[in-house]
Amino acid sequence: MTEGASLVIDLLDYIEQVEKLKSKPPFSIPAEYFVAHQHELKGLPALEFNLQDADDDVWLRVPRLQECLAPEPVEQLKPWITLPKTPEKQPELKQESVVMEGKKEVSRAKLSDHPVITGLFNEYVTSQWEPWAAAERPRRKTISRYNQLFSLQQAIASDGAETPLELVWGIGYAAWKKEDFGTPVRYPLLVQSCEISLNPTTFDIEVRPRDVEPRLELDCYAEMELPGVRQLEAFWKSTLANGANRVNPFEASSYDGVLKAAVGHLDQTGSYEARTDDVTPPSPGDKLQVTNTWVLFARKRSGDIFIEDVRRLKKTIERAPTLPPVIRGFVERGEDTVRVQPSQPFRGLSTSDGGAGTFELYFTAGLCRRLGRGPSPTGVARRSTQDPGTLGFAFCRVWPPGSGSRARRRLPESSPVSSTHP
Template identity: 35%
Template sequence: MDTVRARLAGLIEFVKQTALMQKRPALTVTQHNAFSVSEEKLRALPGVSLDVLESDEDEVWLRLERLHETRPPAPLSPLLALWIELKGTPQTEPALKLRVAREVLIGSGLLSEPELSRLTVVGIDISEDAPLDEWVNLEECLDAGEIRAQFKSYSQTAWRLWAAEEKLRRKSIELYAELFLLVQQMQGNLGDAQLELVWGLGVSTWEHPVVGLIHYPLISQLVELAINPDTMAIEVRPRAAQPRLEVDAYVAADIPGVGALATLAKDYFKKDQVAISPFNPSSYEPVIRSASSLLDAQGQFLPATVAEGDRSVPKAAEHLCVTDTWTLFARTRDSNLFIEDLGRFESAIEEIGELPPALQAILTEPSSVLEDVILPPFRGLSYVSGSQGGDAPGTKVHELYFPKPYNDEQVQIIQLLEMHDGVVVQGPPGTGKTHTIANVISHYLANGKRVLVTSMKDPALAVLQEKLPEDIRPLAISLLSSEADGMKQFEFAIQKISAEVQRIDRSLYKREIGQIDDEINTLHGQMASVDREITHWAERNLSDLEIDGERLSPTHAALQVAVAQDEVNGFAGTTALPIRSGLATNIVRNSACKTSSPCVRRGWRSRTRWLTWATKSHNWPTSRMRKR
C-alpha cells in the first residue's frame, strides 16, 4: 500500500472511531430529548388520519390537520347566559356569577313577573335620599332556583361533552405546533441540530439488571415530514431507505442473541418484496417475534396475550416484553448510517486503481516551493491576470459563461479551477459567495459539465437555486430533507428537458449557433481593438520622454508645465493644451518632487522645447500651436 492510500485508510478509520466515541446507545425514546408520541396517544386525537393512500406511489402514514380552538357552547337558556361565567378553557369549569347588574337584568326582559316587580323602583320601598343598589345578588334573586337547575344541566351535558372533545382537540393543536417546529428544525431554519424523524416498530420494554430500563422500538424506518401547501396539514411519509434493526441497547447489555437476530433481520428485509409498514404487521412481525426469544429466553411477544384494540405498552419487568405497537420520534441523525457510508466508501476506494486527483491532493504533503502558475486566458478579459497573453501564438483562449455581473476575483476562481483540483473561497455572509457559485455553476453547465453543490442546511440551497438564471433553473435538482420535494423537482426537470428535446430543430439550432458565434467573434475583435488602442495611448502617456538628449518621466514633464505656467499661458488663446493647469498643480502638490528639486531647477522653460514635447508626446500638428 502506497503512502497516499495508507493515509486515506488511516483517515477513514480515525473518522469511524471518532463517530463511535460520540455515539451512546439509546435505551429509551425519551433519552433523545426531542419530539416523541406513541401510537396509543395518536389514535385518540382528532384531526389525525393514518395510512392514507393518496395514489399508488404516494403513501402517507400520518396526516395531522390544522385545527383551531373552539369556544364553549352557549347555554340554551338566555337567563342562564346572564348569570354564567365561562373561561373558554376545558380545564376550568363554568361557574355562576355572584351578582349581575340591575339594569342588565331589567333590560333583558327575561325575568319573571315577581322578580321584575321586585327589582323596579316602584316595587322597592326606599326613601328619596337612599341610593339604589346597582347590583343584584344571586342569593336574593327570586329566580335563583331555576338558574341553578339550568346551570347544573348545562355543566353536566353540553359543557362536559365540549370539554372532553376540546381537550383532545387542543392536544392535537399542541402536537401540530411541535411538528411544525420540527419541520423548521429539520430544514435548518432553526438551530444547528441535525435531526431525523423515525417511525419505530415493535416497541419493547425490559428492566435489565445490567443497563437498566429499556423502552425502545426494535425496528426503525426513516420518515420525512412535510406541510401540505394547500391544506396546511402536516404529513409523514416513509423515506426510500432500508429499515434498521435497533439493537444498540442489547449490545450494551451484552446479549448473546444479537448476532443471530441481526442476521435474521438482514435476510428477511432483503428478500421481502413487500415494503415495511406499521399498518401491515406481517411486514415486520416475524422479526420482532423472533427477537422476543433470541434476546431473552423467557421473553414474551405481547400481541398474543392482550385484548384486541389495546395499543398500550406495559411497564418494564424483569423479562423482555415485545409489542407490535409503534411510536414516532425525532433524534439526532444516527451515526450508524454515517459509519456504513464510510465502509462503502472504503470498499469503493479499494476497487479503483488510481485515486482521483482531488483526493490525492488532500492526502499529499503540500509543496515547500512557491511555484508561479500561469493562469489560462479568457477572451475579452484583458484586465484579469492571465488573460493578457491570449493573443500569443499557440495559446488556448477560453470562453467565459457568466450570466450575472462579476469581477476579476470571480474570473480568477474559474482560472484556478482550470489549473487545480480544488479552490477554497472564504468570506463572511453578504460578500457574494452565493452569487459567485451561481456564475460558476452556469459556466460549467454551458461547458457540458455536471456540478454537485452540498450544504449543511436546506435554505442555502434554496437561495442558490433562486440565484440561477431562470432558463437553467429547471436543471438544478435540490435533494433536500424532503425526498418528495426532490422527486417533484426531478420529474419537472425531466419534463422540461423532454419538451425542449422534442422541439429541437438541429439544422436551425446549428445556424443560430453559427450566427451567435460570428457575433461573439466580431464583438471580441472590437474589444481587442479597443484594448490595443488603450494600451497604445497608455504607453504614449506613461513612457519616458527624450528631449534634446534629456529623458524625462511624464510626472516630471507635468511638473515643468506647472512651474512654467506663465510661459505656457503665453501661447495663443486658441491653442489646445494637453494638460489643464489645475491637473498640473495637483500633480505638483501630490508629488514627492517639489518645485525646489533639481528637475525643476534645470529649467526647460523654452517655448521651442515645450512645443517639441507637446508635438511628440501627443501627436499634435504644429499648425495648431502657431499664433494667428
C-alpha cells in the same frame, strides 16, 4: 466484489464502530422535542393513517382544525355564569351578580335571592356543556398535536439539511430491566427516519417515510454485552437484502419476523406480544418484552449523519466494478522507496501569471503539493482543476460540520469544494 473491496468495507466497519463509541446509546425515548405513542394518537378525531397510492405513501396526516367554542347560555343565566375556554374545566356559578355600565356599578344581586338561576345552570351544564366538552376534548388533543408537529416542522425546515433534529417512527416497542444492569430499556427496536411536511393547499401536517432503509437499533443491547447482538445484526442484513417490501408500522408482516428474531437472540426468556386493542407500551420487567406497538418521536440526528454516510459508501463499494486508486490506497501497502516529486508551480489570489503546466491555487501551495502526489490516502487531489472531485472529497472530510452552507457560499463557483459539496 472487486479487488480490495472487502478490506475497504472492513475498514469502514471499524470506522462505524469507533463513531458509535463516541455517543451514548439511547435506552429511553427522548421526550424534550416531540413524542407520541400509538395509544395517545389512537382514536383522535380527523387523524388519518397509512394513506397509500401509486405515487405517495403518507403514514400520518393531521388536519388543521379550529377550536369550537362552548354553547352560549340563555340571557337570564349569562350574568351568573363563568365559562372557561377549555373543556377541561367546569363552568362556575357566581354567588353574586354585579351589573356594570362602563365603570359604574348599576345593580348587585345575590344568588340566594334567585333560586331559578341554579336550575338554569344545572340544565345548561347537563344538556349543553357536558356534550360539548365530551366532543371537544379529543378535538383539542388533535389541535395540540398539530401545533407540536407544526413547530417541529418549522424548526426542521428553517435549519434545512443542517438541522440537529429528525423525526423517526419507532416500531416494536421493547421494555426490559435486565438483572445486574442499572438502566432499563424503553425503546423501539426498529426505527424509520421520516420527513414532515406542510401541505401547501390544505395546511395539513403530513408524515412520510424517507427513502432510506430502516435501522435496527441495538446499541443499548451491545452496551449490555449480549452475545446475540452480532447474530441479530447479521439476520437484519440478510432481511434487508432479501426483503421485497419496506417496513410499515401498519403491516405486521413487514416487521413481525424481525421482532420475533430479536427476542430469540437477545433474551431466550423474553416474549413478543402482538397487541390490538390495548396498545399501551409495557413497563420494564426482568424479562425482555417486545410488542408490535409504535411511537413517533423527534431526536437529535448529529451522530447518525456520518454513520449513514459510511453505510451508503459501503453499499456503493459493494456494487462498484472497480475501485479508484485513491480508495485502494487506504488498504494497500505503500511503496518502500521515497520518490522525489517535481516542483509544481501554482497561481492564485496574489499571482495571476503562470506558464505552461501552472495549476490554479485555491488553498495553500504546501497543502496542494502534498495532496497532489499520487493515488494515496494523502494524495486525494487531482493535479488539475479539470477534475476537482477528489480534492473536494478531501476537503469535505475535514470541513467543520458547523460551518454550514453560508460559509461554503463564500467559496468561488469554480472551487473544488463548491463543486463537490452541496
